[in-house]
Amino acid sequence: MDLSFSSEQEILRKSVAEFLSKECSYEKVKEIEESAEGYSPKLWKKIAQLGWLEIILPEEFGGFGDPFINLIIIMEEIGKAAFPSPFFSTVVQSGLTILEGGSTAQKKDLLGKIVDGKLLMALAQYEQEASYLETGINLSAKLSGDDYILNGTKMFVIDANIADKLIVAAREDKGITLFLVDAGAKGIKCTKMPTIGMDNNCEVIFDNVKVSKADLIGEPGNGWKILQKAEAKIIVAKCGEMVGGCKASLDMTAAYAKERKQYGVPIGLFQVIQHYMSNMLLAYDTSVNYLYKVAWMIDENEDVTKEASALKAQVNEKYKFISERGVQIHGGVGTSREFDIGLFYRRAKAYEYVAGDSDYHYEKIAAALM
Amino acid sequence: MDFKLTEKQKALKREFDQFFEEVMKDAPPEYGRGGLEGVYATPEGFEFHLQVSKKLGEKGWLSRAWPKECGGEGAPLIEQLLFNESRESHRAPGVDLFGHGMFAPTLIIAANDEQKERLLTPLAKGKVSYCQGWSEPDSGSDLASLQTTAIKDGDNYIINGQKIWTTGGHRAECMFLLARTNPEEKRGKGLSVFHLRMDLPGITVRPILYMDGKHLYNEVFFKDVKIPAKDLIGTENEGWKLTRDTMNFERSGVGFFVEGREDLKELVDYVKTTKRNGKYLAEDPIIRQKIAKLFIDLEVGYTLAYKIAWLQGKGGLSFAASAASEAKVFGSELAERIANYATEIMGLYGQLSDSKWAPMNGSMVESYQFCMGITVAAGSSEIQRNIIAWTGLGLPRF
Ligand SMILES: Cc1cc2nc3c(=O)[nH]c(=O)nc-3n(C[C@H](O)[C@H](O)[C@H](O)COP(=O)(O)OP(=O)(O)OC[C@H]3O[C@@H](n4cnc5c(N)ncnc54)[C@H](O)[C@@H]3O)c2cc1C
Numbered sequence: 047m048d049l050s051f052s053s054e055q056e057i058l059r060k061s062v063a064e065f066l067s068k069e070c071s072y073e074k075v076k077e078i079e080e081s082a083e084g085y086s087p088k089l090w091k092k093i094a095q096l097g098w099l100e101i102i103l104p105e106e107f108g109g110f111g112d113p114f115i116n117l118i119i120i121m122e123e124i125g126k127a128a129f130p131s132p133f134f135s136t137v138v139q140s141g142l143t144i145l146e147g148g149s150t151a152q153k154k155d156l157l158g159k160i161v162d163g164k165l166l167m168a169l170a171q172y173e174q175e176a177s178y179l180e181t182g183i184n185l186s187a188k189l190s191g192d193d194y195i196l197n198g199t200k201m202f203v204i205d206a207n208i209a210d211k212l213i214v215a216a217r218e219d220k221g222i223t224l225f226l227v228d229a230g231a232k233g234i235k236c237t238k239m240p241t242i243g244m245d246n247n248c249e250v251i252f253d254n255v256k257v258s259k260a261d262l263i264g265e266p267g268n269g270w271k272i273l274q275k276a277e278a279k280i281i282v283a284k285c286g287e288m289v290g291g292c293k294a295s296l297d298m299t300a301a302y303a304k305e306r307k308q309y310g311v312p313i314g315l316f317q318v319i320q321h322y323m324s325n326m327l328l329a330y331d332t333s334v335n336y337l338y339k340v341a342w343m344i345d346e347n348e349d350v351t352k353e354a355s356a357l358k359a360q361v362n363e364k365y366k367f368i369s370e371r372g373v374q375i376h377g378g379v380g381t382s383r384e385f386d387i388g389l390f391y392r393r394a395k396a397y398e399y400v401a402g403d404s405d406y407h408y409e410k411i412a413a414a415l416m
Numbered sequence: 417m418d419f420k421l422t423e424k425q426k427a428l429k430r431e432f433d434q435f436f437e438e439v440m441k442d443a444p445p446e447y448g449r450g451g452l453e454g455v456y457a458t459p460e461g462f463e464f465h466l467q468v469s470k471k472l473g474e475k476g477w478l479s480r481a482w483p484k485e486c487g488g489e490g491a492p493l494i495e496q497l498l499f500n501e502s503r504e505s506h507r508a509p510g511v512d513l514f515g516h517g518m519f520a521p522t523l524i525i526a527a528n529d530e531q532k533e534r535l536l537t538p539l540a541k542g543k544v545s546y547c548q549g550w551s552e553p554d555s556g557s558d559l560a561s562l563q564t565t566a567i568k569d570g571d572n573y574i575i576n577g578q579k580i581w582t583t584g585g586h587r588a589e590c591m592f593l594l595a596r597t598n599p600e601e602k603r604g605k606g607l608s609v610f611h612l613r614m615d616l617p618g619i620t621v622r623p624i625l626y627m628d629g630k631h632l633y634n635e636v637f638f639k640d641v642k643i644p645a646k647d648l649i650g651t652e653n654e655g656w657k658l659t660r661d662t663m664n665f666e667r668s669g670v671g672f673f674v675e676g677r678e679d680l681k682e683l684v685d686y687v688k689t690t691k692r693n694g695k696y697l698a699e700d701p702i703i704r705q706k707i708a709k710l711f712i713d714l715e716v717g718y719t720l721a722y723k724i725a726w727l728q729g730k731g732g733l734s735f736a737a738s739a740a741s742e743a744k745v746f747g748s749e750l751a752e753r754i755a756n757y758a759t760e761i762m763g764l765y766g767q768l769s770d771s772k773w774a775p776m777n778g779s780m781v782e783s784y785q786f787c788m789g790i791t792v793a794a795g796s797s798e799i800q801r802n803i804i805a806w807t808g809l810g811l812p813r814f
Contacts (some may be wrong), residue, residue, distance in 0.1 A: 179693055182693065240778075241781075242781050242784065307554075309558045316798070366756070370752075373627075373788045377556055378556055380788065381789045382625065382626060383625040384624060384625070399763065399764045403763060403764075405702055
């Protein structure tokens with residue numbers, strides 16, 4: 047057993063952290079959040095140049111063959127910086143789905159463009175019913191000559207407003223099928239919805255949208271299998287970002303508790319604050335170590351269905367807990383937009399829903415156990 | 417023992433309910449679901465608040481509970497509770513949290529006759545709005561350490577310093593201020609209470625945005641602001657005791673519980689009419705339990721509020737200090753629980769702010785953010801728990 051990171055991994059973490067703290071301060075984060083695009087094309091170009099987007103690229107397609115845990119390192123740092131970018135939608139959700147189900151040609155083409163920073167993608171799975179299950183996918187795909195015609199509405203599609211291409215899960219005669227659709231195709235109407243995360247959650251309406259038969263990811267009817275396989279990894283990656291958010295919340299709160307004085311002493315001297323913060327550290331430590339364990343299992347090619355669910359449910363609750371106590375310990379300043387802890391408090395709620403809420407994952411664990 | 421309301425009290429409650437139901441028909445969309453956000457975030461919301469305030473003033477309801485010699489009716493506290501309950505369950509504005517909720521009681525306790533006439537009358541008529549100038553950047557929980565000075569200069573006081581988190585400071589006409597009149601003294605000694613107008617030369621108001629971007633509170637800067645000595649309330653240098661008495665006025669917390677009941681009603685409607693995975697949310701045992709748990713908390717909290725009002729009515733303002741702190745802690749933390757459960761129950765929709773897609777007009781996700789202000793403001797949960805330990809249990813103070 048060796049629970050340390052390699053020196054290359056330490057360097058990766060340091061370089062990501064340094065880049066984000068230099069290029070994307072929390073002030074900048076707030077500015078980006080308030081923009082219609084919800085991301086900075088300039089910074090996106092820079093991180094493409096730095097090679098972050100290659101992190102999931104297998105060696106056979108020109109990548110460095112990074113282990114999965116390296117993606118987690120990047121996600122943790124993104125989470126600490128509260129960095130708003132299409133990294134999750136494009137690299138994690140779409141990239142991992144293409145890796146799981148795409149043809150060699152698609153991998154080469156799409157992943158190549160993603161890595162170069164030239165292609166943004168979004169995964170359109172959920173619909174008006176907001177179900178995480180297979181039965182929740184009802185957008186229809188009907189074959190007509192050499193094309194499919196898509197009709198229906200997708201909801202909560204992250205970054206659809208800036209994406210060039212969408213992966214659309216639709217119901218075809220043989221079952222759930224994944225389609226690769228140009229975001230600008232005729233008949234698509236995309237509207238950004240206002241959220242607590244101030245992120246790019248979109249409603250996407252498909253009105254007789256034509257897609258070529260050639261633009262499927264995987265075979266007709268095996269879309270759900272691909273989604274499920276990719277889902278475990280997507281969850282663990284998202285948990286990396288959330289655990290990073292926990293760490294930032296914890297650190298900035300501890301710093302504040304040492305510095306803020308009331309009644310002539312630092313508020314960190316009050317035992318109630320110490321106990322809150324001890325519980326926060328406990329919540330963080332249990333989460334971060336489990337995160338690494340599950341990420342390692344993925345690198346060992348083990349099945350992590352129930353572990354990924356356990357991790358997400360754990361992190362959902364702990365991120366909310368840590369950031370909520372963080373705001374409370376900050377007092378008045380914690381509730382304001384000028385201070386930064388609120389960024390994490392809002393994200394903890396927003397990310398609770400990403401790739402399954404706690405109730406969905408409790409049920410998955412129970413189903414795996416019983 | 418008898419929990420029943422008298423026929424007179426029931427009739428009164430019906431009268432309040434009818435009034436607020438009628439009044440709320442004119443609420444502009446910007447007012448949203450009321451509360452501090454509804455009243456202070458937009459000019460439309462504030463205008464509506466002022467209109468309702470005037471109507472309440474015409475009815476004489478703003479001053480019902482005041483003693484007769486102050487122009488009120490000396491109505492019993494329990495009737496005040498019924499009034500608050502009715503207003504808050506309709507999410508109606510019109511009562512100025514600061515002017516009516518805090519400053520009027522201060523004036524009743526400490527003002528001289530001239531001040532009562534001059535300052536209480538416009539409050540009774542609903543013609544004036546106040547903000548509360550207490551907290552400072554370095555003095556929050558430890559309010560008594562505040563440093564803003566008000567130095568006597570002939571017939572005037574000259575004010576210098578800074579206040580922060582001043583809710584509604586950008587809209588209110590007046591402020592009641594706690595400042596240091598004797599800079600030689602420390603902590604609770606040497607503080608005094610003042611009334612002042614917000615448009616005086618030397619006052620600057622700078623907005624601070626709430627975490628969701630709304631403009632509720634402010635920083636207020638004072639540079640050589642001159643106010644007449646007749647606007648000192650009570651005895652010079654005795655302001656701390658007066659302020660503590662103000663903190664103890666009507667603190668049943670009934671508002672938390674009646675608003676929570678309204679939230680729960682809407683949430684129940686939502687789960688009964690919304691399907692997921694082929695079933696109504698109301699059929700999901702996990703959701704059923706969450707809703708049942710909220711119901712329990714609302715029941716016991718509401719009942720505690722009545723007990724507090726009854727205790728206060730019997731024994732005076734500070735009689736129920738520990739129980740009042742319990743209601744504040746329980747009510748504000750329950751609001752947080754309601755918002756969290758509701759947004760969990762809504763699933764992916766739980767993250768949506770006010771928009772055509774958002775269940776309950778996004779009120780629960782808004783509340784998820786605003787509730788943190790309530791567990792911090794007006795004595796944080798930690799400070800309230802200290803009070804409960806000391807006064808409720810007699811545990812030693814450090
Ligand atoms: C939404 C909102 C509206 C407000 N409106 C007004 C207003 O209109 N006018 C006004 O004057 N003020 C207003 N306030 C300010 C409010 O009264 C203060 O925020 C509050 O008193 C806490 O002070 P602080 O923010 O300086 O936090 P601090 O006092 O610095 O507290 C920071 C943390 O330390 C804890 N802490 C402090 N002392 C102790 C202790 N002895 N034991 C244990 N824990 C402790 C606190 O509970 C908190 O968790 C408002 C605040 C908010 C959030």
